[in-house]
Amino acid sequence: MISTIVFWNFLLDWAAYRFRWIERVLAPKALELIKDGRILHRNLRREFLTEEELMRKVRESGVADLSQIQAAYMEGDGTISVVKPKNGG
Numbered sequence: 001m002i003s004t005i006v007f008w009n010f011l012l013d014w015a016a017y018r019f020r021w022i023e024r025v026l027a028p029k030a031l032e033l034i035k036d037g038r039i040l041h042r043n044l045r046r047e048f049l050t051e052e053e054l055m056r057k058v059r060e061s062g063v064a065d066l067s068q069i070q071a072a073y074m075e076g077d078g079t080i081s082v083v084k085p086k087n088g089g
Contacts, residue, residue: 027076034058034072034082047074058082 016023031043033054044054054072057080063069071083 030073030075030081032071032073033080034066034069036071037067037069039066043074049074054080 012022012026016026031047033040033043033047033049039051039054041051044051058066058069058072061080061082063082063084068084069082070085073081073083075081
């Protein structure tokens with residue numbers, strides 16, 4: 001059973017690397033959760049993510065206040081990436 005899972009994982013990874021259209025089907029795009037310091041509640045609901053969970057992840061990235069965030073995204077692998085303004089805001 002484990003070897004079957006490993007085989008399919010390898011095969012899908014190889015196919016996604018070799019063929020771009022397969023990668024687009026298998027890997028979801030990043031979803032914007034915060035834009036210009038404002039939480040996008042509709043997108044939070046899409047990912048079943050609470051505001052408290054989002055804020056915990058934001059604090060883990062070293063940001064204490066939403067006004068310091070240009071954008072935050074839920075990546076395809078489930079991690080949250082935070083983009084700070086270029087001026088250091």
